[in-house]
Amino acid sequence: MVLLLRVFLLVLLLFLLRYLFQSLVTRAKIALFGRPAASDPPHNVITGRAHKDPLCGTYVAEELAIKATAAGQVHYFCSPECRDRFLNGPGT
Numbered sequence: 483m484v485l486l487l488r489v490f491l492l493v494l495l496l497f498l499l500r501y502l503f504q505s506l507v508t509r510a511k512i513a514l515f516g517r518p519a520a521s522d523p524p525h526n527v528i529t530g531r532a533h534k535d536p537l538c539g540t541y542v543a544e545e546l547a548i549k550a551t552a553a554g555q556v557h558y559f560c561s562p563e564c565r566d567r568f569l570n571g572p573g574t
């Protein structure tokens with residue numbers, strides 16, 4: 483019975499050591515590289531601004547928007563259809 487208890491404590495100690503080692507490695511990586519390791523999944527963050535499509539009212543990210551200049555002003559659209567309808571007027 484004492485032997486069983488000792489084995490149990492040993493396994494518990496090993497798990498604790500493994501956990502401590504892993505957290506130390508993670509902290510060392512952050513300290514060295516200033517961020518989690520490159521193997522971590524990337525964060526898909528759009529850093530640009532959002533613009534309102536003047537035709538349908540949808541907000542679109544600047545990188546993804548369809549741009550058109552009208553009367554010296556840049557407009558951002560969600561789709562080529564919205565751009566064409568805005569530039570050519572309604573009924574087209």
Ligand SMILES: [Zn+2]
Pocket residue numbers: 535537538539540559560561564
């Ligand atoms: Zn639109």
